[in-house]
Amino acid sequence: MGLTYTVGYKLSRIVAAAFRYRAYGREHILEQGGCLLAMNHESYLDPPFAGLCSRRPIHYLARKSLLDWPVIGSLLPRVNVIPVDQDRVDANALKIVIKLVRAGECSLIFPEGSRTEDGAFLPALPGIGLIIAKTLCPVVPMRIFGARAAFPRGGRPHLFKEITIVIGAPMRFTEADLVGAKREVYQRLSDRVMARIAAIENVRGKSG
Numbered sequence: 329m330g331l332t333y334t335v336g337y338k339l340s341r342i343v344a345a346a347f348r349y350r351a352y353g354r355e356h357i358l359e360q361g362g363c364l365l366a367m368n369h370e371s372y373l374d375p376p377f378a379g380l381c382s383r384r385p386i387h388y389l390a391r392k393s394l395l396d397w398p399v400i401g402s403l404l405p406r407v408n409v410i411p412v413d414q415d416r417v418d419a420n421a422l423k424i425v426i427k428l429v430r431a432g433e434c435s436l437i438f439p440e441g442s443r444t445e446d447g448a449f450l451p452a453l454p455g456i457g458l459i460i461a462k463t464l465c466p467v468v469p470m471r472i473f474g475a476r477a478a479f480p481r482g483g484r485p486h487l488f489k490e491i492t493i494v495i496g497a498p499m500r501f502t503e504a505d506l507v508g509a510k511r512e513v514y515q516r517l518s519d520r521v522m523a524r525i526a527a528i529e530n531v532r533g534k535s536g
Contacts (some may be wrong), residue, residue: 330385330404330406330419331405332407332491333384333385333408334371334401336376336381336403337406338374338485340376340379340380340509342379343373343376344376344377344380344491346487346488347474347487347488347489347490347491348450348488348489348490348491349376349377349477349490349491349492349493350490350491350492350532351377351380351381351492351493351494351495352492352493352494352495352531353363353495353496354381354492356468356495356496356497356498357381357383357384357468358434358466358468358497358498358516359383359384360432361432361465361466362428362429362430362431362432362433362434362463362465363429363434363435363465363466363467363468363498364425364429364434364435364436364437364456364459364460364467364468365378365381365382365434365435365436365437365466365467365468365470366437366438366439366456366467366468366469366470366521366522366525367420367436367437367438367469367471367472367493367525368437368438368439368440368441368444368471368472368525368526369438369441369443369444369450369451370443370444370447370472370475370476370481371472371475371476371477371478371479371480372443372479373464373475373479373485373491374438374443374472374475375390375511376437376451376487377472377475377491378397378436378470378472378493379436380470381470381493381495382434384434385408385433385434386408386433386434386435386436387405387408387410387425387433387435387436388409388410388411388427388435389410389412389421389425389435389436389438390404390409390410390411390438390447391408391411391413391484392412392413393411394409394411394447395396395409395435395523397410397480398515402484410424410425410435422458422459424457425437425459426462426463429443429463429465430463432501437455437459439452439453439455439477439521439522439525440452440453440522441453441455441520443476443481444481445478445481445482446455447476449525449526451521452515452518452519452521452522453513453518454511454515454518455514455518456517456518456521457513457514457515457516457517457518457519457521458514459515460501460505460517460521461506461510461513461514464502464503465501466498466500466501467498467499467501467521467533468495468496468497468498468499469495469496469499469524469525470493470494470495470496470528471493471494471496471525471526471528471530472491472492473490473491473492473493473494473530473532474489474490474491475493475535477489478490478491488503489498490532492530494529494530494531494532496524496525496527496528497522498505499520499524499532501517505517
């Protein structure tokens with residue numbers, strides 16, 4: 329990890345403690361080889377808290393307007409943030425992720441594309457399906473609980489709210505999953521990943 333990434337990681341741990349953060353299933357995070365982490369999206373807290381689940385550096389997609397923020401914006405590329413234009417299908421950002429995965433790197437993807445406003449899952453966008461189709465990389469499904477209550481979209485943070493991430497077993501794909509028209513395949517793969525995320529239950533209080 330680079331210095332800025334390491335510092336950001338440690339700061340994220342401090343912030344996570346203020347939100348009573350816990351993660352389950354870290355053993356499912358792949359420590360080698362190209363892969364995707366796929367998680368539902370509830371809050372600005374989602375990316376750094378997902379990063380805490382991994383011992384290896386991961387890359388993040390984030391809306392490019394964040395790079396315009398004073399100070400923080402200039403640091404984001406140093407913590408592996410890939411700017412993405414949310415107003416359209418950003419083919420360039422997807423190509424960067426594909427290249428990273430093929431090079432053996434790990435990237436976090438939110439299949440929904442943007443944060444939920446009411447807590448309900450948003451429809452999966454085809455982007456993650458396209459990446460899977462181009463790389464056949466494994467995908468680790470993750471679900472975050474409590475982040476919206478802790479820091480809702482358009483609201484302010486509420487400290488000491490419980491935030492939990494539960495990580496599922498990696499999903500594997502083969503050429504047989506790519507049969508059909510490209511756009512249909514991309515959406516089908518995205519929907520499959522989103523369904524796996526939605527099926528993850530909150531185990532906090534049920535174990536350990």
